[in-house]
Amino acid sequence: MPDNPSDGPVAVITGASSGIGAATARALAANGYRLALLARRTDRLEQLAVELGGDAVAIAADVTDRGAVVAAAERVRQKLGAADVLVNNAGVMLLGPFDSSQREEQRRMVEVNLLGAMTATEVFLDQLRTGSGGDLVNISSVAGRTARAGNAAYAATKWGMNGWSEALRQELQPAVRVTVIEPGAVATELTDHITDPTAKQASEQFYEQLAISAEDVAGVIAFAVTRPRRMTLNEILLRPTGQPG
Numbered sequence: 615m616p617d618n619p620s621d622g623p624v625a626v627i628t629g630a631s632s633g634i635g636a637a638t639a640r641a642l643a644a645n646g647y648r649l650a651l652l653a654r655r656t657d658r659l660e661q662l663a664v665e666l667g668g669d670a671v672a673i674a675a676d677v678t679d680r681g682a683v684v685a686a687a688e689r690v691r692q693k694l695g696a697a698d699v700l701v702n703n704a705g706v707m708l709l710g711p712f713d714s715s716q717r718e719e720q721r722r723m724v725e726v727n728l729l730g731a732m733t734a735t736e737v738f739l740d741q742l743r744t745g746s747g748g749d750l751v752n753i754s755s756v757a758g759r760t761a762r763a764g765n766a767a768y769a770a771t772k773w774g775m776n777g778w779s780e781a782l783r784q785e786l787q788p789a790v791r792v793t794v795i796e797p798g799a800v801a802t803e804l805t806d807h808i809t810d811p812t813a814k815q816a817s818e819q820f821y822e823q824l825a826i827s828a829e830d831v832a833g834v835i836a837f838a839v840t841r842p843r844r845m846t847l848n849e850i851l852l853r854p855t856g857q858p859g
Contacts (some may be wrong), residue, residue, distance in 0.1 A: 677730030
């Protein structure tokens with residue numbers, strides 16, 4: 615029996631401490647969801663949980679650590695009940711040339727962006743199958759459709775996310791609806807972590823010119839998961855209106 619007696623559906627969001635994750639938490643809370651907020655930065659998570667009130671639980675978890683995700687899933691079940699929605703949002707965008715100097719960052723992107731999402735899904739899947747049906751939302755990118763010089767490893771993780779999501783759609787429906795969200799430039803902290811100076815400058819200039827807000831994307835996610843169970847928005851590509859590719 616969960617500690618929280620509320621009857622609202624439960625959404626788990628990875629990478630919830632900032633950006634699209636935090637914005638999605640606010641959007642889903644406004645739609646009556648109870649939130650399990652997962653990320654590594656506990657101070658930000660706890661602030662967000664306080665902001666959202668008693669129906670939000672902050673849980674420190676790194677999606678690259680399966681043991682931590684398993685522990686998080688158990689805490690979700692105890693505190694809130696079985697998850698109805700999982701939003702795989704945790705991700706990093708470490709752009710730069712594909713060479714040996716970037717090998718650790720390339721591996722990090724694969725481990726977080728793709729393997730992290732797969733781990734979280736595998737761990738929470740039984741919960742999503744409980745009840746009247748679950749929703750799996752995978753945050754991909756326009757880079758999952760259009761690769762370019764300087765984003766080889768990042769694009770690989772997002773193309774992988776798209777293919778994996780489509781296979782899961784066929785495998786899990788109708789018990790679990792699968793939606794993949796492919797945003798273009800969004801004003802978040804993604805560009806802050808780029809270490810290659812040339813790639814960082816180019817990305818920051820590009821994003822400053824036309825990026826949409828995290829709230830824009832969160833609104834789309836909330837819309838998708840609140841559709842009647844008879845339909846699914848399987849793939850949603852959204853770009854800033856001025857973004858050419």
